[in-house]
Structure formats: C-alpha cells, structure tokens
Amino acid sequence: MNLFDYKRPSSIADAVAAGAEPGAAYLAGGTNLLDLMKVGARKPDVLVDISRLPGLGEIETLQDGSVRIGALVRNSDLARDAGFAKAYPAVAEALLSGASAQLRNAATVGGNLMQQTRCLYFYDQQSRCNRRQPGAGCDAIGGETGKHAVLGWTKQCIATHPSDFCVALAALDASVELQGPDGARSVSLEEFYTLPTEDTPGGADVRPGELVTALTLPADAAHFAGHARYIKLRDRTSYAFAIVSAAAMADISDGVVQDIRIAMGGVAARPWRARAAEAALKSKAPTPELISAAAEAALADASPSGDNAYKIELAKRLVHRAIEQALAGTPQTIPALPGSVFAAQAAGR
Amino acid sequence: MTRSLTLTINGTKHDIELEDARPTLLDVLRERVGLTGTKKGCDRGQCGACTVLVDGRRINSCLALAMSHDGAEITTIEGVADGETLHPVQAAFIENDGFQCGYCTPGQIMSAIGLFSENGTANDPEQLREGMSGNICRCAAYAGITEALLDAQTRLSGKE
Structure with a gap:
C-alpha cells in the first residue's frame, strides 16, 4: 500500500473541500477501497474519512412517500430494517445475497454504489486496463472472459458492475444524490453508471470532489412489495458475485400486470433495466408465452464479449424464473439462502 | 506523519502510536497490541480469519483502517472467555x-x-x-x- 495522508473532516462541506484535492479518495467502510489499495489498483494521496459525517446515516420516509437512504447506512442495517424490508423486499433480498455478514456490517450503501468492477484485469497491475489507465488498452479481451459483459460493452471495456443491491434499485427507478464543490445534484442510478463508448471505458459518473450523500426511491417504488424477487446465479450459493442475476417486481390487480420492473445484474457495466421485457407484460394478464417473450426481449441485444455466450441463455432463463417467482408473490420471509433460485420451493410457499 | 489513536480492546484502553495511517485494525491488534489470536488469512476480506467485533458487530479487521476506528470498542477471541470459563x-x-x-x-x-x-x-x-x-x-x-x-x-x- 502506498503512503497516504489521512483526514477526518467533521462536516460534509469540509469533506467535499478535502475530496476535491487532486489524489483524494473518500473512505467509508473501506471494504473495497482498502482491498484495491492493497493490490495497488488505487493509490490515493489522501484518504478523506467520511465515516463519521453527521446526517448521512438515516433511513427516512419523506412527505411525498419517497424514501431517502443516507449514504452511510450500513448494508446490513438497511436489509434488517423491518419497515424497509417489508416495503422493498427484493432490495433487502439483493442486499443479503451479496458479500458476507462481516462485509455487509462494514460496507455502506454509498460504498456499494461506488464499488469497482471485479474484473481480474482491473485488479492485476501487470495487465492493461482502460478503466485503471485510460488509453492503455484492455487485456480482458481475448483473456479469461467467462464472467464478462454481454450487454452494452465495447472494445474499450467489457467489465461488469458487481452490485446486487444496485440491480434491485435500478428496477425501482432509484436516484443518487451527490454533493460536490459546485453544489448538489441528483441523477438516476441507471444513468449514474456510464457505459463504455468507442473511446471511453465507462464507470460511475462522479465529478472531482463529488460525494454520494444519499439514495432515494420514488413513492411508486412501494407498489411492488407484494410481487418482488431478486435471484442470483453464482459459483456457490453464498458469498459470491453474480454470474447473472435478475430482479423482477410487479404491481398486479384483477389478474393484470399494472406495472412491472425487470433488471439484470452481472451482464453489463451498469445494472441493466430490461424495458422491452417490461413492455411485453405491462397491462396484460401474464401467460407462460408472454413470460417467455419477455425473457427473450430482455436479452435481444446481447452479444458475447468473449467466452461468455452461455450467459445470454442463462440470463434469459433467470429472467424467466424471476418473473414467475415475482408473479407468484413475495416470499413471506426472506429465504434462508437469499437470492437462491431454489428458495421459493424450499420455503414451500 | 505519526498518528495516534485509542482503542478499547477487550475492555482495556490502549493508546497507540502509528508511524503513518496505513495499518489495518488487524495489523494493529497483532503487531502493536500483541493479540495474535486474531488471524491473518487472505488479508483481502475473503476468508474471515480476522473477524472481530467492533462496537458489537462482526467485521473483517483486515479491511478496516485502524485510524478510522479511533475510539471504538473491539472484542477479540482473547476477550470472550470469562476467566478460566470458556465462552x-x-x-x-x-x-x-x-x-x-x-x-x-x-x-x-x-x-x-x-x-x-x-x-x-x-x-x-x-x-x-x-x-x-x-x-x-x-x-x-x-x-x-x-x-x-x-x-x-x-x-x-x-x-x-
């Protein structure tokens, strides 16, 4: 780890001023940043410790029915907040399907948003990586690409975004609040992650000094509580990143899907909203044929970036299953194995 | 630039001086305080050998910057037994x-x-x-x- 200066400002304004200095990085739980620093993938000159900043640790329901989650709320505290988990069960399940209990206890929701890709070539200092060093090239292409992107990738970057939480958030039209040297702004979570272009590698759209201060879920996000599921396929059924994952949430009345949200994880540099799949089911009485058509539509634009064509079929089947399980109704309690595709059967619902 | 912090470890207060801000909580426990019961396995947050309680919650001490936990109460494996009676x-x-x-x-x-x-x-x-x-x-x-x-x-x- 490189030498660095350490600052612990006591206000957001002081933190942003310190964070705007060249070479500064914000430290909260540290579970991703320290890991990156240990392998030399990040070498900040100054760590600005934001973990004790006041006012960023609350979960509040606002007057208009939206919910604001402070950036320093721990992943485990949000998942275990009974009111939150009841209103947004797929978000809680997504949180609990990620990492380990120890990591969820330390990691913050803001940090979850800001975590880096787990592309091995980003971590490996001997490999070329456009994300780490713009213009360097990408050694992932033509390398070990079984877990890489099948949507929204370019020759610049084929990495995926690793978060489970963000997949469920994207389905619910969450937005991200940021505070920077030029003031505050809010951006949709989906657009917060820019996709790679022909010339740029993409990543989280944070401007110099900007600090994630909160996440918000709009009022209509609570309409999906009765029919929500997040499921995830991984190399082992706990403590592993998604190969592919899917969030499906529906608002149903009189047997008709009034509204439906579908998003996928592990497939792109951002949590991927499958709007064509949503359109296939919206305002309709769901049938097996319509669900299959929705799953096909979700992956219609997919193409392998290497040895990962299998992910396209896998994601299609997972979306299909997520929709089926969401339509069947949210499980009474979060399954013992959160995110497991087998959990609904095991729960004997 | 030297740094100082205070940790209450298994009920005992420790004032600790560091040469710089880099040490993790795990390294401080093992190398500065001499409590080697907490193990360094992967040092990357993947194995859990370094698990300790910080203010009552389990975390990976290898991914915790010691400075960031100034003032915290830490419980390690050395602190769980009640005298000669095992936890x-x-x-x-x-x-x-x-x-x-x-x-x-x-x-x-x-x-x-x-x-x-x-x-x-x-x-x-x-x-x-x-x-x-x-x-x-x-x-x-x-x-x-x-x-x-x-x-x-x-x-x-x-x-x-």
Missing part, C-alpha cells in the same frame, strides 16, 4: 470438533458470536451456514462447525 461458543466448538487445524477457529467463533447477536437464534442449519459463509475453513470442518453452532445456541439459551 459457550468456544466450549461448543471443542465439544463438536468444529475445527481441524484451528487456524480459522478464532474467526469462526467471533463470527458465530456476532451472528447470534444479530439474529438471535435459529434452528435452521441452512440459515446458520448462510450466516457463517464469510468464514472459510480450508480443512472443511463445516459439518462440525454447524453442529457447534447448534449446540452453542442451546448452551446460550440455557444460560438466559
């Missing part, structure tokens, strides 16, 4: 062969103690295994570990 989770690990080589055991025990304080108790082995998935045992003593947790719950509920 019920420790006793249950011995009774149920919840280990083989023992290297991961301090982390397993601290993680189990953290799990019980988070969730209360659960009789579902699947739930216990999921709750312990952040602790890897390369001897694969998992069957014994699960038995130890089930037994520990009985011991803990008997005490209450």
Whole structure:
C-alpha cells in the first residue's frame, strides 16, 4: 500500500473541500477501497474519512412517500430494517445475497454504489486496463472472459458492475444524490453508471470532489412489495458475485400486470433495466408465452464479449424464473439462502 | 506523519502510536497490541480469519483502517472467555470438533458470536451456514462447525 495522508473532516462541506484535492479518495467502510489499495489498483494521496459525517446515516420516509437512504447506512442495517424490508423486499433480498455478514456490517450503501468492477484485469497491475489507465488498452479481451459483459460493452471495456443491491434499485427507478464543490445534484442510478463508448471505458459518473450523500426511491417504488424477487446465479450459493442475476417486481390487480420492473445484474457495466421485457407484460394478464417473450426481449441485444455466450441463455432463463417467482408473490420471509433460485420451493410457499 | 489513536480492546484502553495511517485494525491488534489470536488469512476480506467485533458487530479487521476506528470498542477471541470459563461458543466448538487445524477457529467463533447477536437464534442449519459463509475453513470442518453452532445456541439459551 502506498503512503497516504489521512483526514477526518467533521462536516460534509469540509469533506467535499478535502475530496476535491487532486489524489483524494473518500473512505467509508473501506471494504473495497482498502482491498484495491492493497493490490495497488488505487493509490490515493489522501484518504478523506467520511465515516463519521453527521446526517448521512438515516433511513427516512419523506412527505411525498419517497424514501431517502443516507449514504452511510450500513448494508446490513438497511436489509434488517423491518419497515424497509417489508416495503422493498427484493432490495433487502439483493442486499443479503451479496458479500458476507462481516462485509455487509462494514460496507455502506454509498460504498456499494461506488464499488469497482471485479474484473481480474482491473485488479492485476501487470495487465492493461482502460478503466485503471485510460488509453492503455484492455487485456480482458481475448483473456479469461467467462464472467464478462454481454450487454452494452465495447472494445474499450467489457467489465461488469458487481452490485446486487444496485440491480434491485435500478428496477425501482432509484436516484443518487451527490454533493460536490459546485453544489448538489441528483441523477438516476441507471444513468449514474456510464457505459463504455468507442473511446471511453465507462464507470460511475462522479465529478472531482463529488460525494454520494444519499439514495432515494420514488413513492411508486412501494407498489411492488407484494410481487418482488431478486435471484442470483453464482459459483456457490453464498458469498459470491453474480454470474447473472435478475430482479423482477410487479404491481398486479384483477389478474393484470399494472406495472412491472425487470433488471439484470452481472451482464453489463451498469445494472441493466430490461424495458422491452417490461413492455411485453405491462397491462396484460401474464401467460407462460408472454413470460417467455419477455425473457427473450430482455436479452435481444446481447452479444458475447468473449467466452461468455452461455450467459445470454442463462440470463434469459433467470429472467424467466424471476418473473414467475415475482408473479407468484413475495416470499413471506426472506429465504434462508437469499437470492437462491431454489428458495421459493424450499420455503414451500 | 505519526498518528495516534485509542482503542478499547477487550475492555482495556490502549493508546497507540502509528508511524503513518496505513495499518489495518488487524495489523494493529497483532503487531502493536500483541493479540495474535486474531488471524491473518487472505488479508483481502475473503476468508474471515480476522473477524472481530467492533462496537458489537462482526467485521473483517483486515479491511478496516485502524485510524478510522479511533475510539471504538473491539472484542477479540482473547476477550470472550470469562476467566478460566470458556465462552459457550468456544466450549461448543471443542465439544463438536468444529475445527481441524484451528487456524480459522478464532474467526469462526467471533463470527458465530456476532451472528447470534444479530439474529438471535435459529434452528435452521441452512440459515446458520448462510450466516457463517464469510468464514472459510480450508480443512472443511463445516459439518462440525454447524453442529457447534447448534449446540452453542442451546448452551446460550440455557444460560438466559
């Protein structure tokens, strides 16, 4: 780890001023940043410790029915907040399907948003990586690409975004609040992650000094509580990143899907909203044929970036299953194995 | 630039001087305070051997910057027994062969103690295994570990 200066400002304004200095990085739980620093993938000159900043640790329901989650709320505290988990069960399940209990206890929701890709070539200092060093090239292409992107990738970057939480958030039209040297702004979570272009590698759209201060879920996000599921396929059924994952949430009345949200994880540099799949089911009485058509539509634009064509079929089947399980109704309690595709059967619902 | 911090470790206050801000909580515990019960396995947050309680919650001490925890209360494996009387989770690990080589055991025990304080108790082995998935045992003593947790719950509920 490189030498660095350490600052612990006591206000957001002081933190942003310190964070705007060249070479500064914000430290909260540290579970991703320290890991990156240990392998030399990040070498900040100054760590600005934001973990004790006041006012960023609350979960509040606002007057208009939206919910604001402070950036320093721990992943485990949000998942275990009974009111939150009841209103947004797929978000809680997504949180609990990620990492380990120890990591969820330390990691913050803001940090979850800001975590880096787990592309091995980003971590490996001997490999070329456009994300780490713009213009360097990408050694992932033509390398070990079984877990890489099948949507929204370019020759610049084929990495995926690793978060489970963000997949469920994207389905619910969450937005991200940021505070920077030029003031505050809010951006949709989906657009917060820019996709790679022909010339740029993409990543989280944070401007110099900007600090994630909160996440918000709009009022209509609570309409999906009765029919929500997040499921995830991984190399082992706990403590592993998604190969592919899917969030499906529906608002149903009189047997008709009034509204439906579908998003996928592990497939792109951002949590991927499958709007064509949503359109296939919206305002309709769901049938097996319509669900299959929705799953096909979700992956219609997919193409392998290497040895990962299998992910396209896998994601299609997972979306299909997520929709089926969401339509069947949210499980009474979060399954013992959160995110497991087998959990609904095991729960004997 | 030297740094100083205060940690209350197993009930004892320690004033610690660091040459710079880099040490993790794990390195401070082992190298500065001399509490080597907390183990360094992967040093990357993947194995759980370094699990300790910080203000009552289990975390990976290898991914915690010590400076960031200035003022915190830390509980390590050295602090869980009551004098010569083992903590019920420790006793249950011995009774149920919840280990083989023992290297991961301090982390397993601290993680189990953290799990019980988070969730209360659960009789579902699947739930216990999921709750312990952040602790890897390369001897694969998992069957014994699960038995130890089930037994520990009985011991803990008997005490209450």
